[in-house]
Amino acid sequence: MADSLIADCKQEIKNRNFGKALTLANQSVSIYQEIQDYKAIGDGYNQIATIFYYQGEPYKALTNFEKSASYFKKANFKNGLASATNNVGAIYYFLGNYSKALDHYKIAVQLHEDLNNEKQVAGTTQNIGNIYSILNEFEEAKRYFGIAEKNYRKSNDEKALSLVLSSLGDVYAKEKNYTEALQNFEVSLELATKNKATQTQAQVLFNLGKLHEDKNEYDTAVNYYNKSLTISRTSKSNLNESSALIALGNINLKIGKKQNAVARCKKGLEIAKKINSVSIQEEACNCLYNAYKATNNPIKALQYNERMYLLRDSLNLKQTSDKILNMEFEKEMILDSIANVEKERILKLQHKEEVAKKEKQRNIFIIAVCFAVIIVLAIFGRLNYMRKSKARLQIEKDRSEHLLHNILPEEVADELKEKGFVDAQDFETASILFTDFKSFTETASHLTPQQLVEQINIYFKAFDAIIGHYKIEKIKTIGDAYMAAGGLPKPDANAVKKTILAALDMQAFVTKRKQENTLLDKPAFDMRVGIHVGPIVAGIVGVKKFQYDVWGDTVNIASRMESNGTIGKVNISSNTFALVKDDPDFTFEYRGKITAKGKGELQMYYVQHAKEQKDLTTTTPIPQKVDPISV
Incomplete structure (x- = not known):
């Protein structure tokens, strides 16, 4: 039954019935999980990721492609692992994270070469060419596109050939070599139309419109943009639709149709916001700024100008420097x-x-x-x-x-400077989080002291960022253990939920880090996490090397939650469960009463997300990409 569900799902994807396809894929994954058919589960997540990709939800697509890769690895299905790794790279590429895209592409190329998958190697090579094109390294881009074109012609793959010719045309257009660009675009459009590749048709028509706009042939450009818009709407491609609308808005502004420009760009901005495309939002705001300025509406123009610069800043924002280690x-x-x-x-x-x-x-x-x-x-x-x-x-x-x-926490540090000492505080409800790496000594034995410190630093820096995001307090690290607390030094009604979310994010980071290190044949850690909620006392003791710390039986029970947990899971106490059991964002697995050292039998629960959490980070989407679907 599950096999027929996945077959029907693939057909619905081809028919662009994404809602029905998603239902079928989820049903098949549930059945495959019951019988632990890892290869089939990987295929199911691959289809789910494909659906989200075509619906313009790249973050959900990324999450499901990563799940697909993990299950293919469990099943030792090397073809599937190679394909899923390539797909993860393709989504990072789509989001503009070129460094991670190249990392995954290199792994995928190696896997495909080991399997003699020439066609897949050609597709990944084409993606590398696309990245060089974005970086304006045109000679390298043309060289990689040429390799891909040769392979596609050899295998008579017209759909893939139409994509690589479109990419070549785009490079020539950037070099102002319009003759070569037009020739490649026209052949690409002919092949895409012949093979009913609507996504490629929309992209090539958009590129033809851009080419004629650069040549100031506005009527011809409008004609191509309108054709791209029509196909984008038919194929439900939000990315291409928003790009075409903004392009039409800019041309309307150039030819004096100011109100039409406002309408087009507003609609393009609305769609770009829906798919979290920061770069296209910036283009739309720039169009609206110029349009309102041209219509003598300085207030509106200023609003969109400010939004444009905010979006531009978010694209260029770099991470802050590393915190002091010692x-x-x-x-x-x-x-x-x-x-x-x-x-x-x-x-x-x-x-x-x-x-x-x-x-x-x-x-x-x-x-x-x-x-x-x-x-x-x-x-x-x-x-x-x-x-x-x-x-x-x-x-x-x-x-x-x-x-x-x-x-120290800011409030505690200020009190220490003012009074010379800090009064201890009682907290009736604080959430204590403990983590610990499993088999740390064994894994550490495979590393030099320098490598070990570097690895631990990577994990703890990530944990610091996570608890900073959820505004909970780091207490201390002891060797490979990490301790944090929510609800202090300022009480917070949402502290318990934030602590659980932080723990889930920590486990997600450790799991992902292990996947990456395993692919690179490097040692990696597994981790347990435990949480307990209860009363504690917090303060500073001593006068040298002072440290903000917490005491109480709550700390001991939280430690027992961690030591009696399972790698990859978040283990919580019954006190914690009672406070969040009605939260729709979580699901729970009752473990029963488990004997904990020095505490007798304690009720414990596993907690996990009720649904996938959407990553709110926005990066720059890229208009032209090779379809990531390869399984």
Whole structure:
């Protein structure tokens, strides 16, 4: 029955009935999971990812292609793994993350070459050419496209050939070689039309419109853009539809049809927002800015101009620099810096005393004159030195405060600076999270000390980013263990849910990291996570190397939740379950009463997402891509 469901699903995808296809695919995956047919499960997730890709939901497509790859790997189905890895690269490519796209493409090429899959190697080679085209390395792009074209002609694959010819035409158009560009576009359109490849038709028609627009042949350009728009709507391609609408809006503005330009670009912006396409939103806002400026509507023009620059900033935004790895070392550096300043001051004073002593050996007149000069110079030097020292001490103070805020929560750090100590606080409801890597010693034995520190740093940096996102507090790391708490130092009604979401994201990162390292034949870690909610006491103890910490039986139970958990899962206590059991975002698996060391029998639950969480990160989509579907 499941086999017939997946066959019907594939047919519905061909017919563009995506809603029905998605239902069939999900039904087939449920059946295959019951019988643990990993190869078939991988195929089911592949179809689900394909549906989301064609519906313009790349993040859901990425998640399901990654699931597909993991199940193909379990089934030792190398063809499927190679294809799914290529598909993950294709989605990263679509989203504009070229570094990750190339990483996955290289792995996919190697897998396909090992299997002698010449056609798939050609497709991935074409994608590499596309990336070079985007980076404006045109000679390299044409070289890779040429390799792909040769293979497609050899295998008589007209659909793939139409895509690579379209890509070649785009490169020639960028080089202003319109004759070669037009020739490649026309052959590509002919092949796409012959083979009913509607996505390719829409893209090539758009490219022909762009070519004629660059040549100021607006009537011809409008004709091609309208054809692209019609096919995009018929094939339900939101990406191509929004691009065509904005292109028509820009031409309408050029020929003086300002209201038409506003209408077209607004519709294009609406669709681009729907599919989270930041670059196309930026183009639409730029079009609307120019259109409203042309219609003497400065308020509207300013609004869209501001939105355009915000979108542009989001495209260029880079990650912040890494956090300081060793706070104690940095603190010692500050102390050494202060000590050096004091040492320098003492040396200067000693030097002045020696000069004064030698001057005393001269006659009284010279001594009197020199002494007066020394006094004047000493006063001036002292004042100058004090000014410089004050400035340097202020710099050190600012650095110390920055380090203090990295070591302690901001509220606790401020109290410590103000009072010199911190009062302990009782929290009736705090959520404690513990993680621990399984078989850490065994895995670490395969790494050098440097490699081990680098690997642990990668994981803990990711964990720091995750808890920062959910605004929960990192407490400490002990070896390979990581501890965090929600609901302190400021109580938060959503702290328990945020802690669970953080734990799920941590497990997702560890799972993905293991997949990547396994493909690269590198050691990787598995991890357990446990959460418990209850009363705790929080504060600082000691006067050296102080640390914000928490105490109470809640901490011990949270540790038992972690040690009695399972790798890849998030294990929670009954207290935690009681607080979130009605939350529609989670599903739970009751584990029964499990004996925990020193605590007797405790009820435990596994928690997971009720549905896939959509990644809100937006990146730049690319108009021309090879269809990622290869299974």
